[in-house]
Amino acid sequence: MKHDEITGNTGSAALLARVQALIGDELRDVEQIFAEEISSRHPFIREVLNHMAGYRGKRLRPMLLLLSAQACGTIERQHLVLAAVVEMIHTATLVHDDVLDEASTRRHVATINSRWTNETSVLLGDYLFTHAFHLASSFGDAFACRSIGRATNIVCEGEMAQVADRGNLLLTEEQYFEIIEAKTAELCAISCSLGGHYANASPALCDALDGFGRSLGIAFQIADDLLDVLGSEQKTGKSLGTDLQKQKLTLPLIHLLATSPARRAAEIRELLAHPDEGTREALLPILKSSGALQYARARADEFTVAARQHLAALPESPARQLLEDMADFVTVRSA
C-alpha cells in the first residue's frame, strides 16, 4: 500500500480549511487544469475518469507545490500547471499500484481494476503518465520536463526495487528507507523544489525545499505503513494489511525482527511467510508490546523535525507556517 492522503479527521479539517483560505482559488484552478487536460472524446475513457475522480486524494502534492511557491514569492501560471502535473503523476502511480496490490477499494470507492479490469488500470495509468509529461512540456521549458522525468523515473525504480524485495524477510532498515525515499519522497521533494524554482528562489532555497519535501515524504510513508497495520478499513477507506499479504516488510516489522532473539525472529518470519487474514491481528499485540510501533513513530517524528528544520531557510510567512503544520500533521494521523 502506498501514501494515502490526509484523511478526514478534525485536525486535518482545520488544517485543510487554513490551506483553502490561503490558496483555495489556486487549488481550484489546478483542479480545472487537471480535469480539462485529461478529458477525452472517448465515452469509455470519460467513464473511467469520472469514476477515478471519486477516489483521488486531498491533493497533498499540489498543496506542497503551491505553498512552496507562495513561501518564496508568488504563485504563477506555471505553478498551477506543474501542480496538475505532479497530481497526475501521483494519480497514475496510484492506479498502477492498485493493480500491483490487487486492492479492491481506495477511499471507500471500488478501484479501477476491480470495477473494470487490470488492463484498464494499466492503460489509464499510462494515459495519465503521458498526459502529465505532455503537460509538463507545454510551457516550452525543458527544465520542468527534466525534473519531472527524473523524479518519476526514480519513483518507478523504487517501486521495482520494492517488488524485487517482496517476500524478502531479511530486508534491512537501510533498504526500506532507500525504497520509500524513491517511491514516495521523491515526488514530494520535486513538488516543493519546482514550486521554489518557478518563483525564482535561489538554488539554496530550492535545495532546502527539496529537503523539506523529501523528509516530509519519508515521514508520510512511515505513517502510511503504520496505518496499514493499525488502521481501520472504515476510517482509511481502503483495504488493510495489504503489505503483510504481499510480504512487504515495513518499518515496525523490520525493527521487531532486528531486535527479537533469533528463535523468536524465526517464528515471526514463519508467520510472515504464510500470511492469511488473521496475520495482522496476530502480529498487532507483538508489535505493540515490543515497542516496534513506538520505534517507527519515533523515526517518523525525526523526519518531521528534519523537514521543519529545512524550512528555517525560508522567510516567515503564512505559507511557510502551513508547510510546517503539514509536516507535523502527516505523522499525527497515524498516532
Added chain:
Amino acid sequence: MKHDEITGNTGSAALLARVQALIGDELRDVEQIFAEEISSRHPFIREVLNHMAGYRGKRLRPMLLLLSAQACGTIERQHLVLAAVVEMIHTATLVHDDVLDEASTRRHVATINSRWTNETSVLLGDYLFTHAFHLASSFGDAFACRSIGRATNIVCEGEMAQVADRGNLLLTEEQYFEIIEAKTAELCAISCSLGGHYANASPALCDALDGFGRSLGIAFQIADDLLDVLGSEQKTGKSLGTDLQKQKLTLPLIHLLATSPARRAAEIRELLAHPDEGTREALLPILKSSGALQYARARADEFTVAARQHLAALPESPARQLLEDMADFVTVRSA
C-alpha cells in the same frame, strides 16, 4: 496483438543489410544509448532488462528516425538520443501490451509477465516510459518533449479505445482505422518528423515525413493483424490468434461481417462471441473464400502507396530509397 517488427526472411535480411550498410554505426550508437540509459544498480531490474533484451525487435522506429534525418541532412547526436527515446517508448508499450494480451511469448522468448508477474511488467513499462521522457528532456529543448509527450498520449488513448471496443462485434472500419492510427501509426509518424525537424528540414518536409510514417504505420498494423490470423507461431515467434481470443475485430473480419448477408454475419458473430482454440482455424477458410483477406491486403497496399507518395517531397538519396523500400516491405511480409 500489436505491431511486431520486421521478421526474419530473405527479403527482410537483404533490406536490413542495406540499412546496416548506410546507418549501421548510428544504429549501434542508439543501442548503446538505450542500454546505458536504462541500466540500473538494482540486480533485479538488471535481470528483467537483460531478459527483455531478448525480445526486442528490429528497431523499426529508430531506423525510421535516422533514415528520415539522413534523407533531409545529416544524423546528429540529438537524432541518436531521440531514436533511443522512441524505441524505449515502443518497448514500454510492448511490455504493457503483453499484460493486456496475457501473451506468453514474444519473438520466441517468454514475456516478462509470464516469466515474472503482471506487476513486474507494469512497473518495467513505467520505468521505460519515464526513462524515455527523461531522456527526451536531456538536451534542453522542450520541442522534443512536447512532440513525444503528445504522440505517446495519443498512443495510450488509442489503446484505451481499443480496450473499450473489445467484444464490440459491430466495430466499423472507420473506428478500426482510428484506433490503429493512434496506437501504431502515431509513433511512426513522430519518429519520421522528428528525424526531419532535427535535421533542420522545412515544416513542409516534416509534414511529408509525418504523413509517410503515418501511412507506413497503418499499413504495418493491417499487415500485423493479418499475421495474427494467418501466420504460424513458429515463424512469428509469438502467440497467435490473440486478437480473436480477446474479441478484437480486425480489418479482414470487419470486412467479412460488413459484406456477408445478415444471417451469415450473425452466425460469424456467434462464433466470435465464444472464441476458443479452434476459432482461428474455423474462420480461415471463410476469410479466404470471401475475399476478406485480399481486401485487407489491398487496403494495406493503398497505404504503402500513399507512404511512398509523401516521400516524393524529399530529394532522391539512398536514405529516401530505403524508406521507400521499408514501406513496401511492411505489407509484403504478411502476403
